Amino acid sequence: MAMDGKIxxxxxxxxxxxxxxxxxxxxxxxxxxGKVRPKEGLLCCAACGHCAAVCPVGAITHPLLPxxxxxxxxxxxxxxxxxxxxxxxxxxxxxxxxxxxVPREAIAxxxxxxxxxxxxxxxxxxxxxxxxxxxxxxxxxxRVLAGTGKLMALLRNPLGKAFFRFFKPAVYHELQFFLPxxxxxxxxxxxxxxxxxxxxxxxxxxxxxDLCGPEDAVYAAAxxxxxxxxxxxxxxxIGFITNPVNADKGLKALVRLPDGHKVHTSLVVGYPQFRxxxxxxxxxxxxxxx
Numbered sequence: 001m002a003m004d005g006k007i008x009x010x011x012x013x014x015x016x017x018x019x020x021x022x023x024x025x026x027x028x029x030x031x032x033x034g035k036v037r038p039k040e041g042l043l044c045c046a047a048c049g050h051c052a053a054v055c056p057v058g059a060i061t062h063p064l065l066p067x068x069x070x071x072x073x074x075x076x077x078x079x080x081x082x083x084x085x086x087x088x089x090x091x092x093x094x095x096x097x098x099x100x101x102v103p104r105e106a107i108a109x110x111x112x113x114x115x116x117x118x119x120x121x122x123x124x125x126x127x128x129x130x131x132x133x134x135x136x137x138x139x140x141x142x143r144v145l146a147g148t149g150k151l152m153a154l155l156r157n158p159l160g161k162a163f164f165r166f167f168k169p170a171v172y173h174e175l176q177f178f179l180p181x182x183x184x185x186x187x188x189x190x191x192x193x194x195x196x197x198x199x200x201x202x203x204x205x206x207x208x209x210d211l212c213g214p215e216d217a218v219y220a221a222a223x224x225x226x227x228x229x230x231x232x233x234x235x236x237x238i239g240f241i242t243n244p245v246n247a248d249k250g251l252k253a254l255v256r257l258p259d260g261h262k263v264h265t266s267l268v269v270g271y272p273q274f275r276x277x278x279x280x281x282x283x284x285x286x287x288x289x290x
Contacts, residue, residue, distance in 0.1 A: 006063065007038040007051070013059035020051040020060060027051070046122040089279035091225055094234030095196040097270030101132065102200040106231055110202070110269070113227030117219035120212030126220045129203040129255055129263075136254060137201060141194035143251055144244050155179065194240050198268035201238075203245065203255060208262040217264035224267060234272035241266035 007027065009020075014035075021028035021036045026044045028051065031037050047064035079087070107130055119126065131137055154160035155175055164172040195201055204221045206213030225235045242263050245251045257263065 007045075008061045009037065010059040010061070013057045015057060015059075017056065019054045019056070023050040023054050048122045087226070087229070091229045091235075092276060092280045093236040094270070094272050095236055096273040097196060097198045097234065097268075098273055099197075100199065100271045102233065102269055102271070106233065107132075107200065107202075107269075109231060110224045110227050110233075113223045114204075114220035117216070117223045119216050119219070123212075125206050125210055125213060126216050127205050127258065127261065128220075129205065129257065131201040131203070131255060132199060134199070137195050137198070138192070139254060140201070140241065140251070141192045143248070143254070144194045144240055147244050147248065148240065151175070152179065194238065195268050196236065198236075198270040200269040201241070202267045202269060203241070203257070203263045204265050204267075205257065205261045205263040208260050213262070214264045221265040221267060224269075228269055232271065233269055235267050235269050238266045238268055 016035055018030070018036050021030065027039055028036055029039050045064065047062070049062065049065050049070050052058075052060045052062050052065055053070045111128055111130075114126070114128070117126075131140070155164065161172075164175065202221075202224060204217040204224075206217055210216075221237070225237075228235045242265060245255060245257060245263050245266070
């Protein structure tokens with residue numbers, strides 16, 4: 001990333017510890033006098049802030065980092081592993097919500113948490129579409145459910161089934177697995193089984209073709225889920241929203257997805273109707289050690 005200005009080191013504060021050069025060998029070097037200095041003509045800076053954050057005396061000024069951007073960290077904020085695992089177990093998919101709107105302040109906190117997620121090259125490439133309009137949420141659920149019904153009919157048609165089976169075998173395999181669930185979605189028309197009557201949905205998207213986009217978006221969505229848990233909110237990832245929105249121009253227009261963008265994950269958010277008293281059962285992790 002090209003940058004205007006130049007990184008500077010306050011000689012009066014610098015202790016020559018060399019930590020800045022250790023975390024960023026691309027932009028720092030040791031001079032003949034043994035002192036660390038920023039290199040000339042910086043062209044490879046993603047403004048990650050590692051150099052400023054590691055400096056023990058605050059001697060570094062970075063033109064791409066606003067004053068106060070690197071907030072002090074406190075070890076007292078670090079949970080133990082047991083505390084962290086206990087919190088992780090509290091999160092589970094929620095499909096039962098109170099008829100209570102999520103305040104804009106709470107949504108802002110969710111997005112602030114998302115902003116702390118890992119991000120490829122620190123490009124700030126993840127975008128969020130927040131839907132709180134109940135009419136739009138109802139229309140989104142209705143259209144997705146209608147599209148699901150059409151897909152089911154196509155899969156039960158011999159020609160349609162043959163098309164998916166021979167030209168899109170991976171898609172066919174997945175859809176065959178979901179057919180029983182799709183039947184339930186179509187039969188329970190009195191309930192919203194797409195957005196689950198949640199008062200808020202968040203679509204996480206990036207520019208189409210962004211190589212890091214899918215991962216960056218999912219990391220951000222994960223942070224939203226855990227921040228929601230901390231705020232007393234519940235979330236559920238809704239795969240039935242993501243693909244239909246990407247494939248349907250009408251749905252893109254409904255949710256005002258920016259041109260050239262692709263949704264990578266979708267969540268509904270709201271206040272849970274009740275509290276779970278036990279953690280969800282999880283299978284043991286599948287891991288190979290080399």
